[in-house]
Amino acid sequence: MRMKMTGIRALNTPWLDAFTDAHAGIYTFSHCITMADINGDGDYKLIIADLGTGSSNIRLKVRDQSLETDVFYEFLQNLRQEIGFNNLTERSQQLLILDHSKRKEFVEEQKNLPPKKQTVITCVSTLKKSMTDEDAISCIVFGTESGEIYILESEAFVILQKVQLEGGEVHSPAPAHIACSGLYDVEFRIVCLCRDGTLRLLRRGWQQTRTLTELTAPAVGLLLMPDGSSSIIVALMDSALHCFSKKGRRQWKLQMEKNITAIGSVHLPQQGLCLVAVALSGGLIKLYSGQQLVDTIATPDTVAALRFGRFGQEENSLVLITVAGCLMVKILKRTANFVTQTTTDGFVPGQQVKVPIPKKTRLFVEQTMRERQCYKEIHQAFQHDLFRLHLTAARACVQALQSCSLPVSSKEPLKLTAQVLGLGPKFRLAITLQNMSKDVPLKGLFIVVHCDDKMYIVERPFIEVPMLVPSLTYKFDTIVECVSDLSISDEVRVFVVKQQQTEPLLSVVIEMPVCDMLAMTS
Structure with missing residues (x-):
């Protein structure tokens, strides 16, 4: 595919316009686009399934050509009651819904064709098999028009699991969108959106899918967020963007001003972000982090499909395809920083949501x-x-x-701390003094250590303190020896006194630890 480089404009936007091909003539959807390292050389190629603009002739088939038309019609009606309408071939289903006058003509046209039941793939995705590495082997997961989900082994093309969706009496619902997460050999989740408006979940070990919720409008797209939050993002044709939990509970809803044409995930693990890109009719793309709008991209035409990932050597590339078939590639700047954008009234959308008030008990x-x-x-x-x-x-x-039992004196700008070190019977008493004044030194101070002489003996009970310079810390220590034979402890008081004053400036009380009796006997 021919592409031409466009001039990179220095605008106030985190995106760079890398490639543009207005005459590409591509008509596709978001789930038909991917980027893959086909040659294994680290150069990721862009792979697009072009749907084209033509129409295909669907061939219908019947089961037998030797029976009379009315007899054969009755036979198909009985067979329908036994195996269900969805298990018949397309030609048999077409015959059952025709008028009586057109049945014979239809049988004459189709009777020479061999009976064969065909189905088509409606949606496809991939699921990692045993490892989460980027180049690890993946399984192919796809849904069919007959209401089935297949998990296919990509190397030997063996069907690992087949699940038939449960439906009504007429037919099973066909999955229109599908998303996968996890590992097939460990634990996985497959979420699918069916044409009957149901959101269904399939997990490892389940033989049937479980319905999470029913939607109010047809779906445009489905995302399973890869950020570990297990959130399910669904875009509907009523211009609403919904977020559901893994149990199907709706967490929030955003109403867009225009119709939604496509959605995609913008995963930025380096920034710890997982954004949701929402394309609106008119050529506007909005990027949301949860409910908060973080960026807006303007395009010349309505975007019909988008995909974010690695393209070529660029880690963060956004591929856009418009309804007119134009192909555009944008590259995210390495210095990009997404910031929450406010609305016209100054509040972010998350702040406009009313907080649910609990019921009055x-x-x-x-x-x-x-x-x-x-x-x-x-x-x-x-x-x-x-x-x-x-x-x-x-x-x-x-x-x-x-x-004077406070560690900070109210008379002098002085601070006292004391700490006991050792296991006994001899303890080291570490004392720290600090002058809290800015420019006034302190002098004429003394440290007095007082205790019960029947319990302890202090080596230096009276310590003369030199002049204390402001903002400096002075350390003193002394030895306190336990002389009691009882395994009990007592208090030791440390006073700071000043010369020619009867009351201490401050004091601390130290709870001495119990002496190690084994050390005393040794």
Whole structure:
């Protein structure tokens, strides 16, 4: 396919216009486009299934040519009751719905053709078999017009699993869109959208699919987000974008201003983002991170199909095909940074969603009635408890100031910390002093270590402190030896006193650890 390079415009957009071919003449859908390393050289090629603009002649088939038309019609009616309408050939189904006057002519036209039941593939996807590597072997997963889902082994072309979708009495619903995640040998999920408007799920070990929900309009596209959130994104023909959980519960809904023509996932693992690209009629593409709009791309025509992935040597390429058959390739800048865009009223869409208010319980109603009736008593009790709390806090503060038991002095800008090191019977008492003043040095200070002399002996109970320079930390230590034979512990108090003052500046109480009796005996 011939492509021509266009000039890369330096606009305020994270996308670069790489290729454009206005005369490509391609007519396809998003699930008919992929990028793959065909030659194994790391150069990814663009693969497109072109649907064209012509029409195909569908050949219809009947089962037998020797029977009379009316007898054969009755035979097909009985066979329909036994095996179902969907299990008949296309010619047999066509004969059953024709008028009586046209049956004989139809049989004469089709009687020489051999009886054969054919079906067509309606949707296709891939599923990793045993490893999640990019070049690992994948299985082919496709749905058929007869309402079946096949999982095909890609090397030997062996059918690994076949599942028939459950439907009504007439026929099984045909899957129109399909998406896969996980590993076939470990655990996988296959989500399909059927033409009857049902969203169905198939997992490993299941013999039948389970219906998650029923949609209100025909679907445009289906995405299974690869970011681990297990979210299912569905675009409908009523211009709505829905997000469902893995159990089929709708999480949010976005109403677009125009009809949705195509959707695709924009997975950016380097940025930890997984965006949803929504193409609208008129040539506008919106990129959403959840419910938040992060970027907008304008194209000259309505986009009919899009695919994001690796193309050539570029990791992040966006392939667009318009309804007129124009092919465009855009490359994401390596410096691209997606930021949430606000709406006209200044709020992002996620902030406009109303928070669900829980229902009022009986207990809540009774409590509300009680507060209305006894509002005076409740206010008085609250004020009484508040005053008691203020009084208790004030008493504790005064007591701490009077006893100088705070680590920070209220008289001098001084801070004291103490730490006990060792297992015993000899402990090292590490003391730290810091002058919190900006420019005033402190002098004439002493450290006094006080304890019960029946429990401990302090090597240096009185330590003279040199002049403390502001913003510097001074460390002192002394040895405290346990002399008691009992396996108990006691408190050791450390005071900081100043010369010619009767009250200490500050003090700390140290809870000594229990001495190791094994070390004392040794």
